[in-house]
Amino acid sequence: MFHRVGFIARGLAVALVVMVFGTAHSATLTGGGSSFAAPLYRAWSAELHRQTGFSLTYRSVGSGEGQRLIMAGAVDFGASDLPLSGDVLDERGLYQFPTAIGAIVVVINVPGIASNQMKLDGPTLAALFDGRITSWADPRIRALNPGLRLPDLDVLPIHREEASGTSQVFSDYLHAVAPDWKAGMWGDGSEARGNDGVAASVRQSIGGIGFVEYAFARRDRLNTVRLKNHAGQFVAPGKAAFTGAASSADWLHADHYAVNLLAAPGAQAWPIMSATFALVPVHPAAPATRAAVKAFFRYGLKQSDDATRDLDYVPLPTPVKERILASWP
DSSP, X not given: OHHHHHHHHHHHHHHHHHHHHOSGGGOEEEEEEOSSSHHHHHHHHHHHHHHHOOEEEEEEOOHXXXXXXXXXXXXXXXXXXXXXXXXXXXXXXXXXXXXXXXXXXXXXXXXXXXXXXXXXXXXXXXXXXXXXXXXXXXXXXXXXXXXXXOOOOBOEEEEEXXXXXXXXXXXHHHHXXXXXXXXXXXXXXXXXXXXXXXXXXXXXXXXXXXXXXHHHHHHTTOEEOEEEOTTSOEEOOSHHHHHHHHTTOOOTTSGGGOOOOTTOSSTTOOSOEEEEEXXXXXXXXXXXXXXXXXXXXXXXXXXXXXXXXHTTOBOOOHHHHHHHHHHOO
16 A cells, blocks of 8 residues: 555656656756765666656756855756855755765775775874874874775875865864864865766775765775774664764754754764755746756655665655745745
């Protein structure tokens, strides 16, 4: 009975998208911004494409550029992991809402060290990225990893080159766990564009360390590390750790849904989590585009939880989804 009800609901959602867009050939939208969210929106649109012919052109160019694109009217929706303040949203005539919650993980390329063998805490992680730790055999890393054979190999930190929500969230985390860390304190490493660029650079750099959204680490089979969380436990990235952290979000009191998910409580909570946000015009130039954008996000929020989980994002709570759609201007 429940499977039948779910099948009917999915069918109605798809029918709504087809009705909004008219024909399969006219079902086209543009979006741009967050690389953190790129796998999510591409997965949602791929399923719709199979069922309706819907097409989404999404430019994975970073959160800062996503904000600029939507403010310039160059895309139908912008995507950013950096929520805008209420004043800016009002001034620019934008509606901001979260679409999912994802995890930022630390990835390494250290010979002889398998995924999740290495343990790091906040101060040590900050020192790896600001250049105070230059060798993987540093005593601070050894102290956290007794018995682990660490090579005397140069550390090659890799960070984002463009304005990035992933970078800002990661920097905020480092400042929270190592108060002397300040945004931009990257050591003598290298830069790469987008989560995919950082993932590729770490994969190609012996001694490399970087930070990416988890979907990119899993896709590229990169080695991740265990991090010390707010409860003092070293936890490995994974669905249980992500869900545990996401459950602590205080959506009710968040300004325009801008929740803080860093250092979430819970013994097994992953410490670096972020919501990712969409930005749409309150008064779009074309009403039909407004309806199409809303239909896309309605489908993604209400019918695509399985695809969202398959990419290791955490779907939003149902009451938050309902509130987003009910408040859509």
